[in-house]
Amino acid sequence: MAKRRAIPPEGDAVRLLENLPPRLAGDLRLTTTASTTIRFANNRIRQPHLERSRHVSLRVANGKRLATATGSDASQVGLESLLETARNLARIAPVERKFPGFRAPEGRRGRPVAFSSSTARSTPEAVSRMAEEVLAAAESAAPGARVAGVVVAGSETIRVVNSSGLDRSSDRSFAYGSVLVERPTEDPPVSGWSEGAHWDSGRLESAALGREAAERMARSPPERTEPAKLPVVLRGPAVADLLRFLASLGFAANGEVEGWSCLAGRRGKTIAPEEVQLTDDARSRESVPQGIDYEGTWTKPVPLITNGVAGNVVTDLITSGRLGLPLTGHALPPEAPWGDFGPVPSNLILAPGTASEEELAREVGRGLLVTRFHYVRVVDPGRGIITGMTRDGTYLIEKGEVTTPVRNLRFTESVLSALASIRAIGRARRIYSEGGGAVTAPALALGGFRFTSATLF
C-alpha cells in the first residue's frame, strides 16, 4: 500500500469544534482535490483541465436546528468566519426532531481502502499520454474514424472532524477513461463506445479502451427496427445506468421516508432471480473506494439485493433517525443533499455470473444488444419507470448471434421489470465511474425490455 500524502496545512478544526459556544455542536468536512481531465475530440486533445481545490463545509447544530456554511478558506480565520455564518443561519433553522446528535468515534477503525499514490500524483504530461494512447489505439483500429473521449486521473482527501471527538480522514484515488469512435458522415452515422474506471490509473488499460470502442462500431449501415418489448443483452455501461436509477429510486433514504420509493412495501420480498446479488461497498477494491462518508462514518458493505430479495435503504445520521435504521455510512455533504433522493448507494457492485457475451446473446435468441444509454431520466418514481435512448452500438440478435446494427431506440421501462426479467449474468465485469461513486457491473441478458420509439440514426 502506498504511503498516504499529508493533508496540507490548515486551521485547527479540532480546536474550533472543541471550543464551540454552549448549546452548539458541529461537524466539519475538509475536502482537498487534485485532478487532471484531458478531453479529446475530432482526434486531438481539446480541453485539458487541471484542478487544485480545497473545500470546507461546517455544519452547526444549535440544539436540533442545523445549518451549513461552506468556503475555500481553511485557515483559522476562514474557519471562524464559517462558524459565524453557520451559527447565524442555524438560529432561524426549523427543528430537525430526528437529529440524533453528532456521533462519537466509537467502533473499530476501518481498514484502509485501496489507494494509488502514483494515480494521485499524475502529472499533466502523464494524463495527456494516456489520452494519446486511447487516440492512437482507436485510430489504428478504425482508420479515418472520428475519435472523442476523456481521460481523468487524480485524488481526493476527505477529513471529517466533529464536536463529539471524531477526527477521521480518507484518501481516494481515481482514474476514468471513455472513448467514442464514429463515422459521422455516413448516413446514418455509426459509432462505438468503451469506458472504464479504476482506483489505479495503471490498470485503466487506455489503449484497450480505444481498440474496444473501434471494434464495437458497426461495419455496415444501421437498419430500422420497430420498437417493441424485446429481449436484450445490456453491456456493462447500460447495466450501470439501470443500477444507478434502481439505487436512487429504490434504495435511497428519502423515498422510503416519504413513501414514494419504488420498493416501498417490498423490502424482504423477491424482486429478482435468485442469482442476483447487489451490494453497495465503498470499501471494495472492485470499486473506486472511499473509506469514510461525509459525516466521518466508516463505509461498509451494505447488501441491497440478496438472492433476489430486496434489502433496506442506505442512511446518514438524520435519515437513520427518521427511519429507525442503522447508520450505513452514506452521508453526502450537507450542502449537496442530492436533490430528491438523499443518501443513495454510490458504490454499487453486481455479482458476476458465468456467461460470456456470446452466451448471453444465445440466451436471448432474438432481440437487441445495447452498448449504452443516453439521457436517462425518471418518468414515474413510484413504479420505477425511466426513459432514455440507446447509443453507440445497438445490434440485432438473431438466432442467438449478434448480426445487424440497428438505429437507436428509446426505451421507457420500469427498473423493477428489467430486474425481474434477468435471464443470465455475464462473467466479465468492469468499473464504471465518472465523478463520485462507481458501479461495478457485468453484462446482462433480460427477457423483456420495452422500447417505445425509434430515432433516425
Add this chain to the structure above:
Amino acid sequence: MEELIRTALDAAGERGVVQSEVRVVAPDRYLQLAVRNGSASALTDSRTSALGVRVRTRRAWGFATTSDLRPGPVREVAHLAVRLARAAGRSRREPLRVTDEGYPRGGRYETSLRHDPFNSSLDPVIDLLRTAEKRLHVSRTVKSGIASFSAWEENKWFASSAGASYTSRIVHVGAGVSATAVRGSHVQRRSYPASHGGDFSQAGFEFVEGLDIAGRAADVGGEAVALLDAPACPTATTTLVLGSEQLALQVHESVGHAVELDRILGSEAAFAGTSWIAPEKVGSLRYGSEFMNVVADATERGGLGTFGWDDEGVPSRRTAIVDQGLLVGTLSSRESAAELGLSRSGGTARASGGDRAPLVRMTNIDLEPGDSSFEELLEGVIDGVYMETNRSWSIDDRRLNFQFGTEVGRRIVNGELGELLRNPLYSGMAPEFWASMDAVGDKTTRHLWGLPNCGKGQPIQVARVSHGAPSARFRRVAVRGG
C-alpha cells in the same frame, strides 16, 4: 485582486504562449434554503473562491485552477496551465484559430436589483418557506412538501495578457414549491411556479416576493392529490397545446443544445453528444414552421444568461437563431466560430465558475411570441391535450428523438380545457415537431423562465440559463399516459 491577476499573467507568460487569460470569481456565493416536511433539507451559505488561468499556444489550450488565492499556488497553476497546453499541442498539427475581434479594456457589469438577498436578513425568507411548505399539506396523502429559495452571487474579474479586463457582479434568485402525493405505487407531483426548484431570475428578492409561493401552495397541494384520481392521458396522435414552462424546456433541449456550435462541430461528441444540424446547413436548414422565431439574447433584462461580456471577453449580444423557421445562427465561442469560418463569436462562451474553462453555452434562448391569445390556441381544437409543468425529459445525442412528461395534462374538448389527465407524455422528432407548430401564443402567454441546472462539460459545469417562451399549439403529436 489586480495584483494577484498580474502574478498569474506574468507566470503564464512563458515561451510559446500566445495569450493568457485569468478569471477570478471571489466570492462565488450560493444561498440555499429549503424546507421539506417541516425540516430544513438545506440551509447553506456557501462562499467559495477560485482562480482559473487559460493559456493559448499556437496549437492548443491549457486551463488550470486553484481555490487557494495566494501568490504561490497561483503561480503554480499558471505554470501547470502552460504545461497542459504544451502536452495537448503534441496531438495537433494544425494551428489553433480564434476569431480576430476585440477585447474589453475595462468596464463593469452589475445586476440591477432593488432588494439584495446578500445584504438582507434571511428571517423573512425562512418564514415564507415554512408557511408555504405547511400549506402544501392539504391532506395526509401529500407525503412530501418542499419550499425552496436559492440565490447566487458571482463576483468576477477577467483580464488577459493582451491588456483586456472587466469586472462584474451578477445576482440570481429564485424560489418554488412542490407537493408529492402518494397512494400505493401512484406518485403525483405538482410544482409552482415551475418544476426543477421553481422559477429564477437575475434580480433581487423582489422577484421572489412577486411569485407568491405561499399564496399558491394550497392549490398546488390540492392538484397533486387530485391527480391521483385523474384518468391517465389517452394514447393518441392529436393536437397538443403546451404551456409556457414546458415549451421553455422544449426550446432548451431541442433547439438550444442543438445549435451549440461545439456540438455541431463534434467537440462534445463523446459526452453531451452532437447535433442533427450539419455545419454547412447553417443559413439554409428549415428548422420548423414559419411561426418559429428563436433568438439568443444575452442582453435581456432579468435573464440568467444576461451579462456584460462572456467568459472570453466578448460583449453580450442578441443573435437571431431561427427566423421564420429557417436556421440562421448558432451559439458560439471564439474558437468554434473561427472553425466555422465566422468573423466573430456569438459571445456565448460561459464558465460555471472560476474553476472551469468557458464552453459554448446557452444564454437566454427565447421562442418569440406570436399573435394568438391562449383562448385562440384552444379554439377549433375538437379533441386535444394541454400539458404544463415539466416532469421528465429525455432526448437523443443528436437532439432529434425526444420524450417529455409533464406534471399535469388537461383534455381539450371543443376549444375548452376539460378534465385533469395524469402522467401525460408526448414524443416526437425535433424538426417534425417544430414543423407542426401552427400557432404561437402572444405576449400575454409569454414568460421568461430561469433554469438553474443545465449540465455540460467534463468536469461537469452547471449553467444557469433562461428561456422566454409563450404557449403554442402543435398538430399530430404522439401523446400517451406514462
